[in-house]
Structures are given as structure tokens and as C-alpha cells.
Amino acid sequence: MGLEPVRKAVAGPRMRLLAAAGAAAALLAVLAVTALDQPADPGGAVAVFEPEQSGISQTAEPATETARPTPTWEGPTVPPIDMKLAQGVDSAPVTIVEFGDFKCVNCGRFARTVEPALRRRYIDTGVVRLFWRDFPALGRESERAAIAARAAARQDKFWPFHDALYAEQSGSLTDERLRAVAARVGLDVARFDADRRDPALRQAVEQDFAFGSQLGVPGTPAFLINGEVFFGAQPLAKFVAAIEKARKRR
DSSP: OOOOOOOOOOSSSSGGGOSOTOOHHHHHHHHHHHHHHHHOOOOOOOOOOOOOOOOOOOOSSSSSOOOOOOOOOSSSSSOOGGGEEEEOTTTEEEEEEEOOOOHHHHHHHHHHHHHHHIIIIIIISEEEEEEEEOOSSSSHHHHHHHHHHHHTTTTTTTTHHHHHHHOOOOSSSHHHHHHHHHHHHOHHHHHHHHHHHHHHHHHHHHHHHHHHHHOOOEEEEEEEEETTEEESSSOHHHHHHHHHHHTTTT
């Protein structure tokens, strides 16, 4: 299936895996759209819906419809969304959320062989909007690269940097290599280095990782396609089928 399992959490208490890999898929599905449409609740919970108050009928005849309270959902706090880590138009009928790791071999396979076709067929044509969420579960290099990619985003180069990192995965993600990639995609390297030291970027990466962990993401790449769980760097045809299914449900 092309799913890179979580082998170890990033070192440090803030980056520990917060939930077992087998957490309920229903939680993923419920929070998929919430993660895009709802701001984080400062109180630490995400209230998606509020139940409606229904009155009592004053007539003897039964009502034609019985009011149903809308379910209320509370779950992990949704991290803020950096729109520079998104591709596609706001009006796209299908939303894909990707949880990825720059050291993940299967993520690289998806980025090189499937994602370009999805961009041409669905993202560039207004059908799909793709959002990236960091899930750096494979060690310190994964975390370092995730922070570097967010630094690149501050210069509007997240996706070129993302593509360049995945284009060649044979080497280690050292500072020297990250700086070389930054220069190759046209970044101001001095600014890139300064931004990588900003604690806000590390915090953003850690928030994404904690969020995915609480959702029970078992490995990378992991996707939510209009709330449907979709795991692994599967063939293009599988993605096409899932996207077309999501379009029909709109």
C-alpha cells in the first residue's frame, strides 16, 4: 500500500506520539473538514456543531418532521492553517489533507509519481484543494526539514522546496543540504536561515504532529479526501477513484 509506519517519535516531550496508531478512523473523518473550516478554540476543544432547541407542538396532530438535534463533537485542538501550505482554489469541491514526512520514502514516491498528475488533472483545474500537514515521525532530520519547508513558505516557496526535497532522497537532511536546496529554488538563504531559528515555526510543526497523533495517523503518507481516510502512496488510479467518489457526494 506504500504506507511508511511510524517507527519512532521525534525526540523531546513535545514531539512524543500522543495516541496509538489504531485510533478510530471515525475521528479522522469527522475532523477532516473541521480542520479546514473551523478556527482553533482557545479553550482547547473544537466544537463543530451546537444542538438546536426544539419546541413542543401546541397542536394535537403530530408534526410532519421531528426535529433532530445536531450532534456536538469535541476533539483535539485544530492547529492554525498556513495557506501557503495549500494548493488549489477555495471553491474546489474536493479537499485533500496530506500528513507527510520529508524523510518518508513512500511520501517521496507519492510526490514524484502521483502528485504531479493530480496537480494537472485536479488541482490546476479547480477540482481539488490540497493541504499539507507536517507529521515528522521519523526523527530529528524529519523535524529539521519540516521547519525548513515552513521557512521556505515565508518566501512563498513551500511547494518548490517540497518538490526539491522529494526529488532526491538518497542523502541526509543536514543543514548544509537544506541550505543548498534553498539556494537552488531561489530563496534568500540568509533570511531562510534566520526564519529556521524562529521558535514559531518549530511550534507549528509540533502542533501538526500532535494533531495527527491524536487523530491516530498510523504512518505516512496519510490523506483525508473529503473526510474519507486514505492511506499510503497508492497508484494514481486509486486516487482518481477516491476523488471522483468524493465529487459525486457533493
